[in-house]
Amino acid sequence: MTDSTTVPITTLGVVAHAANDLRVEQISIRAPQLDEAVVQVAFGGVCGSDLHYWTHGAAGESILRAPMLLGHEVVGTVVSVAADGSGPSSGTRVAVHPATPAPGASRYPKDRPNLSPGCTYLGSAAHFPHTEGAFAKYSVLPSRMLRPLPVSLDFRTAAVSEPAAVAWHAVDRAGEVAGRSALVIGCGPIGALVVAVLKRAGASSITAVDVHEFPRRIAAELGATETLDAADSDAIAAVDADVVIECSGNRFGLESAIRGATRGGRIVMLGLLPTGMQPAPLSLVITRELELVGSFRFNSEIDEVLDALADGSLDVGAVVTHVYPAGDALKAFAVAKDSAASGKVLLEF
Template sequence: MNEIQLPGSAPAVVAHGKGDLRIEDVALTEPSAGQAVVEIAYGGICGSDLHYWLHGAAGESILRDPMVLGHEVVGTVVRAATDGSGPVSGTRVAVHPATPGPGAAQYPADRPNLSPGCTYLGSAARHPHTDGAFLRYANLPTRMLRPLPDGLPLRRAALVEPASVAWHAVGRAGGVRGKTALVVGCGPIGALAVAVLKRAGAAHITAVDMHAKPLEIAAAVGADVVLEAGNADAIAAVEADVVIESSGNHFGLASAINGAVRGGRVVMVGLLPSGPQPVAISLAITRELELIGSFRFNDEIDEVIEALADGSLFVDPVVTHEYALTDGLAAFNMARNSAASGKVLLNFTS
C-alpha cells in the first residue's frame, strides 16, 4: 500500500472542560521515528471518556487543558514508522494504549500495568496530558500496535481493548472452568466478562444489573440467569465460586460480597470513587472471601485478538450503537445512558 499524503489537520473529539465536548479540527504533527500514522476506523466510548466530559476529571485525573479523548481504537497504518519498527503501511491494527512508567519503583516485572506513572492514551493523569486517538489520523508508537488477523472485521476488533480488561479480570479470578460465576454490573466491561467466562468454561453464569438492556446483552453473550440488582435475596442465594464486580459503586461491591460462596473470590474491576466506601467488609472476613483487584491489562490483548478472530469469544451483541464522528456529541449522550446502550462506537471513516 502506498503511503498517503496527510492533510494539515483532522477532526477529533476534544474535551475542553466539564460539560464542554467538541468535535473540532486539530493540527496534525509529524510522527517521531518510532511512530506510525494510523487512520482510525472505529473508537469505542469508555467510561473514562464520559467522566472527562461530564465531570472534567476521571477519578484523580483532572482535566487542566483541552485533551483529545479515546483509547479504544482500531484502524489501518497509512504511514509506517521511519525507524523500520512496527507494521508496514496497509496493516490493520488494534492498539494497546498503555505506556508503563519509567523508574525503579517496585512492582512485579510481569505486571507493567501496575507501574507507577503508567500513562494511557486520552488520560489527564499527568501534565501535560496524554492525548488520545479519537481523531482521523493518529501518530502512535509502534510498540502499541497489534496487527489484526485476516477475517477479523475492524468493527468487532474495536472491542479488543475493553475485552482485554475483562480477560485480565477473569484471569485474576484463577481457573474458572466448571465453577459458578456471578457478574455484578453488566455495562460493556461486565458483559464482556460474561463472554470471557463463557469461553473459559464457567459452568453457570449469573449476571446482575439495574437495567433490562444490559441484562439482555449479558444473556446474549452467555449468562445463564439474569437478576435485577435490587433482588438482594436472589443474589445472596447464588453463592458463586467467582464474582466479577464491574459496577464501580459500593452497592455493587456489597452485592458481590453477598453473592459469593464462603471461601470464594471476588474480583474488583469496577473502579470505585476514591475515598472510604460503605461496604460490609465484616462479611468478607467471616466468610474468608478473597477480594482481588484488577486494573487494565498486559499482554492479554494478544490472546483476545486470537479469540475474536477464531470466533471462540462471542462479543457482537455488546456493540449497540454506531455514530459517524460528525455525530459525536449524540454518540456521547447515548453512551451515558446505560439503560439504553451497551458499547457505543464512533465511526471515523463514514
C-alpha cells in the same frame, strides 16, 4: 510496503475542553517521532472514562487542566510507517494497546507493567501535560502500541478488543473458572464482556446482575445463564458463586458481590470505586474467608483477545449497540451515557 496515503496537516478530532464542553473540531497532526506511525482510525469505542471527562471534567483523580483529545479504544490502518522501521508496514490493519509503562526502577512486579507507577494511557489526564487520545481520523502512535489484526477479523468486532482485554485480565485474576459458578455485578460494556470471557473460559453457570433490563438482555445474549435485578438482594445472596466479578464500581455493587460469593470464594474488583472511603460488609469477608482481588487494565491479554475474536471462540457481537459518525460524537456520547438503553457505542471515523 510503502506509505500509500498522504497524511494531511489537520484532522477531525473529538476534544474535551472542560466539563460539559465536548467539541468535534479540526486539530493539528503532530510530526511523528522516529518510532511512531500514523494510523487512519476506522472505529473508536466510547469508554466510561471518556464520558467522565465530558460530564465532570475529570475521571476519578485525573482532572482536565487543558483541552485533551479523547479516546483509547481504537482500530485502524497504518498509513505512514515509523521512520526507524519498527512496527507494522503500511496498509496493515491494527488494534491499539494504549498503555505506556513508566521507565525506571519503581517497585512493582516486572511481569505486571499495568501496575507501573507513572504509567500513561491514551486519552488520560492523570499527568500534565495530558496524554492525548486517538479519537481522530489520523492518529500518531508509537509503533509498539500497534497489534496487527488477524485477516479474518473485521474492524467493528476488533474495536472492542481493548475493553475485552480488560475483561480478560479480570477473569485471569479470578483464577480457574472452568466448571465453576460465576456472578457478574454490573452489565455495562465491561461487565457484558466479562460474561463473554467467562463463557469462553468454561464457567458452569454465569449469573449477571444489573439495575436495567436492557444490559441484562445483552448479558444473556453473551452467555449469562441467569440474570437478576440488582434490587433483588435475596436472590443475589442465594447465588452462592465460586467466583464474583464486580463491574459496577459502586459500593452497592460491592456489597452484592460480597453477599453473593460462596464461603472461601474469590471476588475480583474490576469496577473502579470512587476515591475515598467506601462502606462494605467486611465482617462477611472475614467470617467467610473471602478473597478480595483488584484488577486494573491489562497487559498482553489483548493479543489473546484478538486471536479469540478471530477464531470465534470469544463472541462479543451483542455488546456493540450503536455506531455513529465521528461528527456526531455529542449524540454518541449522550447515548453511551444512558446505560439503560445502550451497550458499547462506537464512533466511525
